[in-house]
Amino acid sequence: KRQDVYKRQLLKVQGYQQVSLDLQQQLETMSMATNFQPLFDETRQLFSIGYRVAESMLDKSFYDLLASEARQASFIAIAKGDVPHNHWFKLGRSLTLAKGKRTLVSWSGTMFEFLMPLLVMNNYEGTLLDETYHSVVEVQRKYGLENNMPWGVSESGFYAFDPQMNYQYKAIGVPGLGLKRGLIQDLVIAPYASFLAMMVSPHEALSNISAMERMGFGGRYGLYEAADFTPERKPSQRPFMLIQSFMAHHQGMSFLALDNVLHENIMPRRFHSEALIQATELLLQIRLPDSNAAMPELVEEHIVPERQMKGPDLEKNQFFIIETAKTPIPVTHSISNGQYSVMLTNAGSGFSRFQEINLSRWREDVTQDAWGIYFYIQNLNSGDVWSATHHPCRDSGEDYKVIYAPDKVEFSRKDGNITTRTEVVVSPEDQAEIRRISLTNHSKFDRTVEVTSYFEVVLARLSEDIAHPAFGNLFIP
Numbered sequence: 001k002r003q004d005v006y007k008r009q010l011l012k013v014q015g016y017q018q019v020s021l022d023l024q025q026q027l028e029t030m031s032m033a034t035n036f037q038p039l040f041d042e043t044r045q046l047f048s049i050g051y052r053v054a055e056s057m058l059d060k061s062f063y064d065l066l067a068s069e070a071r072q073a074s075f076i077a078i079a080k081g082d083v084p085h086n087h088w089f090k091l092g093r094s095l096t097l098a099k100g101k102r103t104l105v106s107w108s109g110t111m112f113e114f115l116m117p118l119l120v121m122n123n124y125e126g127t128l129l130d131e132t133y134h135s136v137v138e139v140q141r142k143y144g145l146e147n148n149m150p151w152g153v154s155e156s157g158f159y160a161f162d163p164q165m166n167y168q169y170k171a172i173g174v175p176g177l178g179l180k181r182g183l184i185q186d187l188v189i190a191p192y193a194s195f196l197a198m199m200v201s202p203h204e205a206l207s208n209i210s211a212m213e214r215m216g217f218g219g220r221y222g223l224y225e226a227a228d229f230t231p232e233r234k235p236s237q238r239p240f241m242l243i244q245s246f247m248a249h250h251q252g253m254s255f256l257a258l259d260n261v262l263h264e265n266i267m268p269r270r271f272h273s274e275a276l277i278q279a280t281e282l283l284l285q286i287r288l289p290d291s292n293a294a295m296p297e298l299v300e301e302h303i304v305p306e307r308q309m310k311g312p313d314l315e316k317n318q319f320f321i322i323e324t325a326k327t328p329i330p331v332t333h334s335i336s337n338g339q340y341s342v343m344l345t346n347a348g349s350g351f352s353r354f355q356e357i358n359l360s361r362w363r364e365d366v367t368q369d370a371w372g373i374y375f376y377i378q379n380l381n382s383g384d385v386w387s388a389t390h391h392p393c394r395d396s397g398e399d400y401k402v403i404y405a406p407d408k409v410e411f412s413r414k415d416g417n418i419t420t421r422t423e424v425v426v427s428p429e430d431q432a433e434i435r436r437i438s439l440t441n442h443s444k445f446d447r448t449v450e451v452t453s454y455f456e457v458v459l460a461r462l463s464e465d466i467a468h469p470a471f472g473n474l475f476i477p
Contacts, residue, residue: 036077045083045090047074066091066286067106067132072117079280088283093128094407094428095289095337098176099142101135104128105407108180109173111140111154111193118199119256120271121284128286133200136177140197141204143174144189149229149240150211152193156250158186159228159241167225167243179406187229189240191217195254198261215239221246289429320404322346325390330369333404335424340431342424344409345369346402348389354431358465361456373455375437377420380448386415388422388437392454417443 039047041058047070048058063070071091077083096105106113114136123130144151155171162168172190175183191212198205209223217223226243228234234241260267271277322331330345343362344350349372351362362371375388387393389411390400397413397420411422419440426433441447458465 032080036073036080036082040077040083040087045087047077047083047087064090064092065104065106066093066129067104068113069116072121075117075121075280075283078283079276085283092407092428093286096176098135098139098174101139102131103135103139103177104132106173106178108155108171109153109175109178109183110171111136111152111190111196112171113173114177115196115199116253118196118268119253119260120267122265122268122272122281124285126288127284128288129284131288137197137200137204139177140174140193141208144208147187147229149187150189150194150208150215150217150227152189152191152197152208154190154193154196156188156190156192156226157243157245157247158188158226158230159233159243167245185230187231188226188243189217189229190226190250191223192250192254195257198257199265202261217242219244225250322402322404323400325396325400325402329366331402333409335407335409335426337426337428337431340426340433342409342426342433344372344424346390348372348374348387348391348411348422352433356461358458358460358462361458361465361469362462363466371456373435374453375422375435376452376454377437377439378450378452379416379418380450381445382416384416386413386420388420389413417441418447418449 036047039051039058041048041062044062044064046062046064049061049063050059051057052059063074068091074083074087074091078085078088094105095102097103104114114132118133123133140151140153142151143153153172153174155169155173157167157169158172160168171180172186172188173180173183189212191209194205194208194212197208212218212223212227215227217227224242225245225247227240228243229240256267272281320333325347327346330347330349332343332345332350334341334343336342339355341353342350343353347369349362349369351371352359352373360371360373365371370391372391374392376385376393377388378385385393386395386397390396397415399412399414401412403410403412407425409424411420413420419442421438421440423436423438424433437451439449460468
């Protein structure tokens, strides 16, 4: 009888093992069959945020920052061969200083964007990502102290409701870590953010979670989704309002983070045991920049109560759009990595400067605004000539628009059947700028176009060039 019982138990175990192996094979087949290519824009070499089924087209917004939860998908897609390695180097690596800490900048400044990929991906000490992980946790911790609350801000539910009385949800981040404006509007703490932080600073995160428990963040089934400290969304006599819900994906991330902390990063070890991943993991070992270059700290001065701003207005502050070059005085915008700077006006004039050394000649003249780095464009078929910006030809074409973003300036104009788009960025790692001109021919006929650049080289301080302009004229642009 004992032998019969033993045989039956052995058969059960073998059955479970076979089921497990079958499930493993199904998951392997499913993951390898997932094709990321349809969401990849070949021209930009970036992933779109989604596909618009009704319009049969990719969404025009893209995951273009390295500090994003989507870098996990990018890494896997490259490992599988769905997209080229070049895609990884198209992801923006803009650096900023937040509360004295250098870090990559994300879009929303959430813990989720920075740390979620750590659930399955290795961290390598002394790399740019490693520095960012530790900086982000420290910045989040300081942000909590400054606001007299626990720390851990990420996308989560908050204390507002729809007509069906469902909690509302959005990306909530720390000002200074994200490019998105309006982050200072919300003070919401999500416990799962601290669980993610345990993979970077376990002792500090555990202490923070204990503080949440003492403050009453938990219920019968554990810590709730979030606690909303935003003054406009709570009674004055209460320190916070609880979002009494549980989100499966936040709970799942918390359990995975705990598993990694308790079992020596077991999920990354499993992930990196795959040959495809091992062949690609060098992409994660991004060296630290040689210089301390970083964008100036992204600061929002004060809170504007939400009741004074309608929803769409919060998003308008992300970019500044000007639809004319003919303003009473030039509207200027500067982009910089801390050492190399570019200043541009809405007419396309301006200067490039490294520290105190001007690379191009410029004079402060609000009347003419006639100094800068320019591009002349000629349609050799028709003989028409225009410039990439309003200056130097002093013509804006049929349609003219300038977009000022925190890390980029973009000019667009239309001349006949040709659209000219000029993008100007400053490298976050090297002391250099990039100006890219894209020409689109909307006619049915081929066009031959000639592009000529022009600027006056200086390589001197502004005061020196004003005193001795003839010396700068010795250089050949």
